Amino acid sequence: MDLSLLNVGAVAVLGLLGVGLYGLLVSRNLIKVIIALQLLGKAAVLGLLVAGKASGQMNLSQSLAITVIVADTIVAVVGMALAIQVRRQLKTLDVRELARLKG
């Protein structure tokens, strides 16, 4: 099997994506949900870099990656702030309890 940088990178992207989606689907703790979201974001960054390497447009891919990193940080910050508010209001971090907002 060819262990070139591209192949390793692609496997890493898919792995991160899989772990992130699995985490989003099964975790009930809001903090874990945010961690899963972060994993998905990292998968996207890595995917951009691998794609840039493959197409030879490293400049473009790096600038996009920086943008995603910045956006990702904001997602983390807002997510954590929401988690704190949910904990204060509902006395729990269980996302199933958020369904109470429905109606």
Added chain:
Amino acid sequence: METWLIILPILLPWLGAVVVWALQERAPRLQHALAVAFALGGGAAAIALLPHAGDEALVRVPLGTVFGDFTLVPDGLGLFLTIIATVVGGLAVVFSGEYMRGEAQLARYYALVLFFIGAMAGLVLSGGFLMLFLFWEITAFCSYALISFYNDDPKAVSAGVKALIMTQFGGVGLMVLALVAYGYLGSYDINTFIAQAHTLPAGLLGAVAFASLAAAAAKSAQVPFQTWLPDAMEAPTPISALIHAATMVNAGVYLLARLYPAFAEVPGWTAAVVTVGLLSALLAAIMALVATDLKRVLAYSTVSQLGYMVYAVGVGGVFASQLHLLSHSVFKALLFLSAGAIIHAVGTRDMRQMGGLGRKMPIVRAVFVIGALALVGLPPANGFFSKELVLEEGLAHGPAWAYAGMLLGAGLTALYTIRMVAMVFHGESRVTKHVHDALPLMSAPLGLLALGTLTTWLLAGPFSGLLARTLPFHTLEETTTWHLVEEIFTAPATWLALLVIAVGLALWFLRARLDGLRQALQPLSGLAANSFGFEALNRQISHGVRGAAGALSRTQTGQLNWNVAAIVGALALVLAILVWRAG
């Protein structure tokens, strides 16, 4: 300058809606004054625009990509309906000051009314189908919200939901029309569509012609969609006047009149339009004969009079239909607002509990009788001239059976109107509480509308000129009022119609002697009281839609994991489709 004038009839009411909403419950009197000012300000702008009428768009904002251009066209048809929406609507707002005094949540009331008026102005001024559709849906939403204004009354809520569901059928038809126009002609522009309609495949043109007939029938409460309008009586009375006279139901007739040149050649279309108009006019008149709720009788009379307008379009009398629309919006607003004054005084809508009110409410009786004259179609009220014109067009260009039916409808109109006037104002008083005449804020709009009912027919000549000049695809000729009046009085159709009306009136006075006939017609009156089965049908549809909505709402679990699963699933599906298309 003109650019601003054409935007103001939409912008001012909408701006007013935001302002009165922001005031909330703090200053009801200021709120009322502001609502009146913003509505009538829009009306003033629309009237000031009259000298600038034309068929060129005054406002053109490119929206980009598939959305086409947002255009506002000040042609005669649109301008005339804008004036009706803003001025008659404004008078209904004036009337609300007294009628709605002390009610809770007036901010919601006035904001929705102004939003409604502005949306109606946008609907008729829009030069493109997409914006027409958008405004069309906004008016549907506003009518729903206003019919359900008393939202703690289950009857009002279900009436509002029913109106929303039934008019949505029409909305779908209009959307199909917009998409077909864009798909085949690459433009939403209505005039482009009318000019190039004949280049569309015949079957497709037929389909959109009937789709727009369905749209118009749903909006204008024509058979088989008519039952939402009588149910809409749960709304406060000024809202009934607004829906029946100034906005909403006019939109359907407007759509038919506007698109008539595009669809006139479609086989069977004009016959279908005539049939819808005829059935609505006749069935609604019979239902009005047996109804005992004052507002319900007026609602059926609206369906019936709208039937006359639809019929007029069907026989090619676009001008006659629009003239009748003008007359109808003035006299129906008058009738509804006077009914509001009666209901406000008596505290019931049931005519069996009224009677003998003429002595106690002389002003209201005077204006109500003027409105009734117009409804029946007797001179000198405006309804006489426009209805005769409709019937004359029908005799000249339409099938004889339809003309006979409409003539019968005129007789029935006379009969139910005199029954209504007699039950409310004459005979033994069955009212127990002390009754007051119209209050000042009520009499002002009533007086203006009564004056309008007696005089708007004088505008027929200039109105025909306005339409003839600014509608390039309709074959209309400019005449003078004098010429029209002469034509009406010399036409045999007029005297025939007056004879039928006289027979209708005579039937009421001879009702005691005609008891046998009434017994014979008993089964018919039972059918009419049940709305000829349409009520059950429409209720079924309404129930079905609500049931489906309830079932679908279960898919909204509010569970984060489920939502993520759905998003990931949809993403995978899109990717799979992309891969499959590429491969």
